Amino acid sequence: MRRFSPWATVALAAVLCLTRPAIADTVRVAVASNFLATLLTVGSGFTAATGHVVEPVAGSSGKLYAQIHEAAPFDVFLSADADRPARLIAEGLADGGSRFTYAFGRLALWSHAAASSGHDCWQVLRDGHGKIAIANPTIAPYGAAAKAVLVGQGLWLQVTDRIVQGNDLAQAYQFVATENAEIGFVGLSQVRAVAAATGCLAEVPAGLHPPIRQDAVLLRTAANPDAAKAFLAYLKSRAGRAVIAADGYDTE
Amino acid sequence: MTADLTLADLDPLWLSVRLAAVTVTALLIVGTPLAWWLASTRSRLKSPIEALVALPIVLPPTVIGFYLLVLMGPNGPLGPVATALIGRPLTFTFSGLVLASMIYSLPFVVQPIQAALEQAGGRALEAAATLRAGPVDGFFNVAVPMATRGFVTAIVLGFAHTMGEFGIVLMVGGNIPGETRVISIALYENVEMLDYDRAHGLSAILLGFSFVALLIVYLINRRWLRI
Numbered sequence: 001m002r003r004f005s006p007w008a009t010v011a012l013a014a015v016l017c018l019t020r021p022a023i024a025d026t027v028r029v030a031v032a033s034n035f036l037a038t039l040l041t042v043g044s045g046f047t048a049a050t051g052h053v054v055e056p057v058a059g060s061s062g063k064l065y066a067q068i069h070e071a072a073p074f075d076v077f078l079s080a081d082a083d084r085p086a087r088l089i090a091e092g093l094a095d096g097g098s099r100f101t102y103a104f105g106r107l108a109l110w111s112h113a114a115a116s117s118g119h120d121c122w123q124v125l126r127d128g129h130g131k132i133a134i135a136n137p138t139i140a141p142y143g144a145a146a147k148a149v150l151v152g153q154g155l156w157l158q159v160t161d162r163i164v165q166g167n168d169l170a171q172a173y174q175f176v177a178t179e180n181a182e183i184g185f186v187g188l189s190q191v192r193a194v195a196a197a198t199g200c201l202a203e204v205p206a207g208l209h210p211p212i213r214q215d216a217v218l219l220r221t222a223a224n225p226d227a228a229k230a231f232l233a234y235l236k237s238r239a240g241r242a243v244i245a246a247d248g249y250d251t252e
Numbered sequence: 253m254t255a256d257l258t259l260a261d262l263d264p265l266w267l268s269v270r271l272a273a274v275t276v277t278a279l280l281i282v283g284t285p286l287a288w289w290l291a292s293t294r295s296r297l298k299s300p301i302e303a304l305v306a307l308p309i310v311l312p313p314t315v316i317g318f319y320l321l322v323l324m325g326p327n328g329p330l331g332p333v334a335t336a337l338i339g340r341p342l343t344f345t346f347s348g349l350v351l352a353s354m355i356y357s358l359p360f361v362v363q364p365i366q367a368a369l370e371q372a373g374g375r376a377l378e379a380a381a382t383l384r385a386g387p388v389d390g391f392f393n394v395a396v397p398m399a400t401r402g403f404v405t406a407i408v409l410g411f412a413h414t415m416g417e418f419g420i421v422l423m424v425g426g427n428i429p430g431e432t433r434v435i436s437i438a439l440y441e442n443v444e445m446l447d448y449d450r451a452h453g454l455s456a457i458l459l460g461f462s463f464v465a466l467l468i469v470y471l472i473n474r475r476w477l478r479i
Contacts, residue, residue, distance in 0.1 A: 062444035087446075131344060136427060139444035164344050164426030167440070174318070175426070180325040180343045 025227035028055045028073065030064040032080030034142070034169045034187050035103065035214065038247040039078065045243065046234045052227045060168055062139060068093060068219060075222035076231060078102060081141040082213040089217065098218035102235050103249035105142055105212030106188035107149065107204035113179050114198045121183065121202035126155065129162070130182025133175035136165040143172070145209035146185035152208055189248035206250060214249075257453040263430065264438035265457065271346070271434060272414040275353040279361040279410055280403075282354070287365035288391065306359050313356065313419025320352050321424050344426035349434070352424055353414045361410040368402020369395055405469050412465035416458065 031039050036058040043054030057064070057074060065084040068074060069091075077094065079085050082101070088094035109121040116124045125132065134150075135143030143165065150156040164180075166172035169187045176184040183200075191201055216235060222228045234240050241251040286305070290298060308316060324330045324342040334342045342348030372395050380390040396403070418436035425432030427441075435458060442451035 060444060062446065065446065066443070131426070133426075136441065136444075139441055164428065167422050167427070171423070174321065174423075178322050178325045179327055180321060180341065 024051045024053060025224040026053045026055050027075050027224060027227045027231045028057060029076045029078060029231070030057050030059070030068065030072070030074040030219075031078040032061045032064070032214065033058045034080055034105070034189065035078055038103075038189065038244055038249070041247070042235060042240050042243050045239055046231055049234060049239075050227075050230055052230060054231065060139075061141075068221075071221060073221065073223065074219055075224060075228040076216060077219055078214065078216050080105070080212075080214050082215045085215040085217040088219070092220065094217040094219050098229070098232060099215055100232075100236060101213045101252055102216045102240075103214040103244050103251060104206065105145070105214055106206060106248055106250060107142065107145055107185050107209065107212075108188040108191045108248075109183065109200075109202045109204055110176055110186050110191050110194075111183040111199040111201075112176055113182055116183065116199045119200055121200040124183050124200060125159070128182050131164045131175070131180065132159055132162045133164050133166055133172040133181035133184030133186075135169050135172045135185070136167055140168050141212050141214075142169050142185070142187055145212050148209040149185070149204060187248070192248045257450060261438070261450065261454065264433050264435045265454070267430065267433065268415050268435040271349055271353060272411045274350050275357060275414045276361065276407055276410040278350065279354055279357060280407070283358065283361045283406070284365060287362045288369055288395070290362070290366045291369035305362050308356050309359050313417070314423060316356065317352070317420040317423025320348075320355070320420065324348055324351070324424065343424050344428060344432060346431050348424055349421060349432055352420045353417055356417055356420050357410045357413045360413045361406040364402045364405040364409065365399065366402075368399035368405075371402075372398030401472050404472055408465050408469050412462055415465075416462060 029039060029043075036056060039054065039056050043056070047053055057072075059067075061080045061084050064072075064074075064077065064079070065088065068077060068088060077085060077088065085094060085099055089096040089099060109125060111121060111124050113130070116128075134146040137143040137147040147156065150159060164175060166175055169190065172181075172184050173186045173190050175181040176186060185204070188203060194201070216232060218225065218228055218232060235244075244251050286301075290302060290305075321343060322328050324334065326332075326335070326341050328341075331341045334340065334347075338345075338347065342351060376394050376398060377390050380394045385393065416436060417434070418440065421432065421434055421437055422440075425434070425437065427433050427437055435454060439451055439454045439458070442448075442454065
């Protein structure tokens with residue numbers, strides 16, 4: 001094996017250092033998995049605007065909360081709910097003044113089965129016999145919202161036997177995408193990119209469930225509080241909100 | 253902390269025990285001939301088959317789980333077969349979990365039996381053969397009794413490994429109470445709900461169980477427990 005010359009290594013390191021913006025800081029963002037793709041888009045706009053870099057750490061809100069609780073080195077927390085950021089503030093681990101709702105989650109009713117093609121999704125939901133995928137209502141805010149829709153429409157008792165629960169939105173999506181479930185409640189942001197060649201797709205009106213507030217907070221342990229604050233400001237800005245809205249979320 | 257656990261919290265535990273018992277029984281039936289073949293063959297296929305059997309040890313459970321979700325789904329090869337036999341695909345059913353667990357725990361059952369049979373075989377079987385014992389007779393009356401420790405290790409490891417199964421069940425189970433909501437899933441849900449007390453309780457049970465299971469295996473291997 002050929003070895004790299006030490007001088008080449010030093011030169012490469014020097015070039016890498018010099019090409020980075022002088023004041024670039026890294027903002028480490030703990031992000032709920034469902035928002036990761038959108039964060040990456042927002043992050044590249046943020047980098048273009050400020051030179052700072054976003055480093056996402058994706059996971060379920062519950063796991064990220066537990067990690068923050070144990071002093072994980074994150075600067076910002078983008079939760080999939082409002083409850084966990086509120087808890088962190090109450091526990092003195094996050095800055096109360098920094099909290100805001102960066103996105104309101106939206107549900108979509110989606111079927112990938114050929115048999116659903118040309119049908120109204122709500123009709124498939126009501127009259128079908130296959131499984132209905134939702135995210136676990138006890139742990140996932142989108143799952144709780146899906147349950148609220150079913151309860152509100154008077155369908156819950158009728159369809160209980162057909163419900164299968166994914167651990168999170170991504171799994172509810174998998175169940176529908178692989179047609180193991182006939183239909184399911186997924187995130188609107190997940191199916192925005194899907195070309196509905198077969199099956200059906202319907203946006204669930206936001207009024208049918210309590211709002212899915214996804215809150216952001218600045219963490220007390222932030223290593224780069226200034227860059228982190230700049231990121232939160234960018235998330236709240238017109239440019240940030242435009243990206244978020246285009247990906248299938250509502251914004252304030 | 254376990255004081256917070258109610259009887260209903262233990263339902264997923266019983267389901268896991270049932271799953272593990274059915275899985276290990278099925279694996280003994282399928283895995284013993286396989287282990288016997290691996291222990292005695294000179295076929296060129298031996299190494300590839302051994303590698304296949306060992307795959308679940310190295311593959312991430314969610315990867316196996318995802319492929320099983322596709323394979324057992326209505327459009328997968330197993331979908332129509334299951335629909336013809338039991339009226340619906342295997343995903344989201346207890347039977348589906350048994351099949352998934354059999355794949356997941358296969359190496360933990362086959363490898364100890366194979367190793368024990370390899371040790372037991374050879375000369376003893378030749379001796380049996382000179383005494384006019386047929387291959388079947390030799391297997392049941394010579395090889396199996398000599399390989400008892402291997403079988404016990406296989407049963408305990410297969411059982412414990414299935415009890416702790418999480419990633420695959422998460423992918424193909426659907427969290428249906430009494431059907432696919434096993435202890436690891438319930439435990440995970442408690443952690444996600446920030447219900448750490450209940451999670452600690454279930455964890456303690458699973459931890460204690462796993463420790464005892466492994467202790468049995470090691471005691472057997474050190475011949476402190478005579479079987």
